[in-house]
Amino acid sequence: MQMCKRTISFALVALCAGAIATAARAQDAPRGDAANGKRLYMDNNCFTCHGHAGQGGAYNGPAPVLAKTAMPFEGFLFQLRTPSNDMPAYAASVIPDQGVADILAFVQSLPGPRNAKDIAILKD
């Protein structure tokens, strides 16, 4: 039990530190250009797994929804450079940090989910 409390305390401290660091880095994140981000999203085949509308899809496993993502720049960059699961890694020589920021701006500009109840054919 004591061990468990220590672990939780450590995790909370680490989480807070991480959040502060992320917030600080987010202020330093490059401003994204959604129009250029759209071009990069298509040219770099992001759409092949995540869809033209950022609706998500599948590669070897599920490819998550990107439309209206709340993921911060640092997290988005980390995923592109050192992705989890089977997503291909995109090196800075292929998509520089500014390009990543542009792609993030583009996917954040995409419309997210609507209320399914507003679409008649999704009621059944």
Added chain:
Amino acid sequence: MSKRRNLESSERRNFLKGAGLVGAAAALTPAAASAQVSAPKPNLKAAVPGPKQVAVETQPPSKDPVNQTSSGGDFMVDVLRTLDIDYLAMNCASAFRGIHESFINYGKNTKPEILTCPHEEIAVHMAQGYAKMEGKPMLMMCHGTVGLQHASMALYNAWCDRVPVYVMIGNIIEGDKRAPGVEWVHSAIDPAALVRDFVKWDDQPASLQHFAESAVRAYKIAMTPPMGPVLLSLDAELQENSIADAESLRIPRLARVVPPVADAGAITEAAKMLAAAENPVIICDRLARTPAGMARLVELAETLQCAVIDNVGRMNFPSRHPLNQSFRRAIIGQADVILGIEMNDLYGSLNAFSDRIVRTTRPTAKKTAKVISLGLRDTYLKANYQDFGRYQDVDLAIAGDGEASLVPLIDAVKRLADPSRKAAYDARGKKLAAAHQAMVEQSKSDATIGWEASPITTARMCAEVYAQIKDEDWSMVGTSIRLSWPHRLWNFDKPHRWNGVSGGAGVGYNLPASLGAALANKRHGRFTVSFGGDGDFMFAPGTLWTAAHHRIPMLYIVQNNRAYHQEYMYLTAMAARRSRGIENAHVGTTLTDPNIDFATIARGFGAHGEGPITDPNQLAPALKRAIAAVKSGQPALVDVVADMR
């Protein structure tokens, strides 16, 4: 072995040989004369035919009949009719002309009725799709060499899918009976060797009685779980020639096949583990062989109030059943007892694989989880092709047909279930139901993203199709790779709503296998719908001609992403891994320039064609027109320019 008795032909050949020598001598004479002036004059008298040769040349041969009153092919048809086979899918070939004629004239083209297929791969895949829907095999017939070579990939799919397909090939066994040229290159000593790694049994009967026994044996073997394709090689002499000893021929009786049920002790042990478990999970793949399979799995799951993960190899479990957790696979990590039934790849379901530079796996189940396997997969394997998957540790491996063994398993679980735990079972079931409902709502929400987009999202495409067919007695018999939206959004609530996938992942399965299933559905008055990729379609587009020719109604939706998309993504991953940019990943993986006009192709084959549809709001009207065509008895295709996944 029957023999052609061509004594007269032999005499003719002798005669021709003699005439040839005389002719040759005559032809040489002028040159010889000019070279050897002093040589004696040739004896011209020898060139005049004698009385025997004149008789051979001018009188009808005494033992070269031009008619026959019986044929081995007719007897073969009589034998096959005892097996209650409705259809024969084939592409015509001289190697089986003897039995082909018997089918159409002696058999009157009924039981079986011939389905003309413009490719052998179409014929086998039709038989595969049909068998999964109708529960019995279709005959498939092809040439023993080149035809079987065409058919082989489809046979591999049927093998991996554990589906009975009854293949017959033609061959000419005796070398002296083969015509020079093509009949030699179309003959083989052991034609079945090509596919022996992925058929369950084969034979090359040497007599008509041998055929009768092997034909019945083949059916029994194909239909005994684990099911699989079988093959008979039919000697052309046997098919074509007269029956020498009709009075001695006998057609064996086909016994009712009873599938093997698991050992009672093992069933009791499994039931104890399941009944005592806190979080049991059932995973299944090719479980439901008959309509009874789904009902039995529902009964077991409801008795235990446990999670079910359906790998959709068959129509195993209703998609909207509250215990269906197929889209919540993380639940495997909470399981303390896992029961895998008729699993093709249990390892793959209990481990996560990472397709990285260093390929690794990690278990997704708890180390302490007890694993039970139930099925017949291990009872019939072959070594070469690796469709058996990676070895999975299990605590209790029960050999027995999954569907049949569910009956005693349900009884045992009901006997062993402690009434004091009923409240715990019910609470577990309620949690699972809530999670299932949340998953359904999440799926609907996800489906709205990009609702108005073009290319049309696959979610919108599937939702639009369902809106048009949900009030029909529909049956979905095919899907493009990783298109899971129907199983997320549609109500699969009856055994005929679904019939599984290819088995061997051999592309080219979907269109012809869907047509085979549609043929089965036609007899039951069901509305057949299928999704298929554009890449798959291009392997066997002639299937649509067969559909139109035989008036088989089917709504076929082409998910046209203009690529072999899975490969496109693999190539993207390779290029990204090497940091070389991925701009060239389309080379060799896409189907553009020119874009393929599938609707025009469909119309060219005599089917109804709609599309290409690029505007999502034009999809519903196009579907309505196509559905009207299907209801009039036609096959109809709708080309939907859709997103990748």
